[in-house]
Amino acid sequence: MNNTDQNKDLLGAPEAEVQPEAAQPENTAPVEAAVTENIAPAEKKPDRKLRGNGWKRGGMATLLSVVFIAIIVAVNIIVTALTQRFPSMDIDLTAQKLHSLSDQAQEIAKGITVDTEIYLVGKEDAYRKDLLYANYGFQYSQVANLAERLQEANSHIKVEFVDPDTSPTLMAEYADESLTNGMVLVRTEKRHKILSVYDLFDMQQDQMTGGAQTYTKADSALAGALELVNLEKVPVLTVCTGHGELLYSENLGVFTDLMESQNFSVQEVDILTEDIPADTQVLMIPTPSNDYTQEEIQKVQDFLNNTEREEPVAVLATCHPTQRELPRLTGFLEEWGIEVHQGVVAESDAGRMAAANASYVLVDPAGGTALDGNSYNRLLAPSSAPLSFAFDSNGDITTRALWETGSSAYIITESTTQAEAENPETAQWAVAAMATKTLEVNGKESLRHVIVFGSSYVFTDSFLEATAFGNRDYITDLLQYAAGADDSAVTVQASAVQTNVMDVTCSRSTATLLGLGVFTVGLPLLILIAGLAIFLKRRHL
Numbered sequence: 028m029n030n031t032d033q034n035k036d037l038l039g040a041p042e043a044e045v046q047p048e049a050a051q052p053e054n055t056a057p058v059e060a061a062v063t064e065n066i067a068p069a070e071k072k073p074d075r076k077l078r079g080n081g082w083k084r085g086g087m088a089t090l091l092s093v094v095f096i097a098i099i100v101a102v103n104i105i106v107t108a109l110t111q112r113f114p115s116m117d118i119d120l121t122a123q124k125l126h127s128l129s130d131q132a133q134e135i136a137k138g139i140t141v142d143t144e145i146y147l148v149g150k151e152d153a154y155r156k157d158l159l160y161a162n163y164g165f166q167y168s169q170v171a172n173l174a175e176r177l178q179e180a181n182s183h184i185k186v187e188f189v190d191p192d193t194s195p196t197l198m199a200e201y202a203d204e205s206l207t208n209g210m211v212l213v214r215t216e217k218r219h220k221i222l223s224v225y226d227l228f229d230m231q232q233d234q235m236t237g238g239a240q241t242y243t244k245a246d247s248a249l250a251g252a253l254e255l256v257n258l259e260k261v262p263v264l265t266v267c268t269g270h271g272e273l274l275y276s277e278n279l280g281v282f283t284d285l286m287e288s289q290n291f292s293v294q295e296v297d298i299l300t301e302d303i304p305a306d307t308q309v310l311m312i313p314t315p316s317n318d319y320t321q322e323e324i325q326k327v328q329d330f331l332n333n334t335e336r337e338e339p340v341a342v343l344a345t346c347h348p349t350q351r352e353l354p355r356l357t358g359f360l361e362e363w364g365i366e367v368h369q370g371v372v373a374e375s376d377a378g379r380m381a382a383a384n385a386s387y388v389l390v391d392p393a394g395g396t397a398l399d400g401n402s403y404n405r406l407l408a409p410s411s412a413p414l415s416f417a418f419d420s421n422g423d424i425t426t427r428a429l430w431e432t433g434s435s436a437y438i439i440t441e442s443t444t445q446a447e448a449e450n451p452e453t454a455q456w457a458v459a460a461m462a463t464k465t466l467e468v469n470g471k472e473s474l475r476h477v478i479v480f481g482s483s484y485v486f487t488d489s490f491l492e493a494t495a496f497g498n499r500d501y502i503t504d505l506l507q508y509a510a511g512a513d514d515s516a517v518t519v520q521a522s523a524v525q526t527n528v529m530d531v532t533c534s535r536s537t538a539t540l541l542g543l544g545v546f547t548v549g550l551p552l553l554i555l556i557a558g559l560a561i562f563l564k565r566r567h568l
């Protein structure tokens with residue numbers, strides 16, 4: 028075969044005639060080796076692809092986590108800003124609703140029509156973090172929250188934190204008031220009111236356990252101050268001095284605070300050398316040891332018979348069994364139909380005495396008074412002088428009992444024998460009374476009252492602080508009525524709410540174990556371990 032034929036065979040031969048390589052067995056081993064070498068790299072490529080997908084999923088998870096955290100941070104910032112601007116958005120989760128305004132506080136705040144400033148004296152952080160009086164457990168964050176909710180309720184109310192160290196101007200303006208951290212200054216162009224820590228909080232000892240109980244009065248104190256500084260006219264209670272009074276500033280502190288909490292302005296006067304202040308509505312004669320002069324009695328009479336004053340006015344006189352005879356003062360009271368007797372009222376019925384003391388008499392509010400319908404829990408008349416009436420009605424003066432004993436009461440005097448005390452003659456006695464006269468002033472009826480309490484102790488700190496008795500509420504209502512303030516703008520009812528109430532009792536060690544061991548360390552540690560376990564498991568996917 029020549030070359031030409033060979034070329035034709037190579038170029039023109041049909042494909043079917045081409046011999047397959049498989050027909051050459053001698054070349055099988057090299058081919059398999061080449062195939063094997065080609066397969067090995069091909070099996071590694073999916074691993075790189077999976078690893079790339081893992082990185083993508085991890086990056087996406089990280090990105091989503093970062094975005095989620097950013098959203099949470101942004102929401103937190105927005106919510107914080109909104110709750111600062113609108114404090115009512117901050118949900119009050121306390122059982123006693125310590126950070127919520129009472130209905131009376133909201134009503135007063137909404138009724139404010141003039142610009143009113145509330146200055147919280149102290150650094151803002153000290154209020155927010157309860158650093159003021161922290162050793163006593165007082166929650167000053169509540170004061171800040173309530174003040175800001177008052178501000179939210181009415182645009183006329185402005186709240187500002189004032190650091191005494193950086194606000195010398197305000198401190199100098201009220202230098203006589205000695206403003207210190209924890210005080211609250213509320214003011215308008217009419218007047219101002221300063222609330223001390225004692226106005227905002229209270230601490231009492233539990234007689235059963237000996238432990239300290241803390242109370243907050245912040246809501247009613249702030250509401251009362253707001254109302255006071257916005258009143259057109261404030262009722263004034265003037266306390267007489269200069270006669271060796273058994274009741275004086277040192278043992279009338281709680282009574283004074285009580286009256287001021289009810290928006291009375293309390294002041295003192297010696298009517299021997301001074302005139303009775305013209306704006307006085309209640310004149311208090313607090314158990315004098317020395318008799319009044321005739322000139323002083325005349326000033327009291329003129330005060331009651333002033334035909335130019337339309338608002339009600341009253342004289343409040345207190346007595347004591349050991350009080351010496353005061354003929355001019357007792358004569359004045361008898362002109363108004365009230366007689367004060369020597370001796371002390373005692374009780375023969377153990378069920379009507381307090382602390383197993385026969386002279387600590389539980390009494391009843393008498394009917395037929397303006398306070399009928401009010402409920403008072405156990406009124407107490409300790410060591411009271413007995414009262415009676417010279418008449419029920421005499422011309423334009425009428426008399427009535429305010430507090431009465433039961434029919435099992437009796438009188439102990441210096442001449443009472445042991446036999447008489449063991450088998451006493453019992454009867455019902457009045458221990459508080461009121462005489463009322465109606466005057467016509469500018470064509471209108473105006474009331475004049477003379478109120479007498481046989482017990483001075485009723486007004487002392489220890490008995491007014493006793494929450495087991497209703498004396499505090501009764502005195503408040505009575506003097507508001509006497510001053511005509513019960514139907515005026517003076518509406519705040521002072522209230523104290525315990526802040527350290529424990530729903531579940533446990534020992535200190537148990538509380539430490541639960542608080543520190545379980546909730547502070549245990550649960551966060553379990554959550555951390557669970558998170559690490561999930562992370563380590565997922566990172567191998």
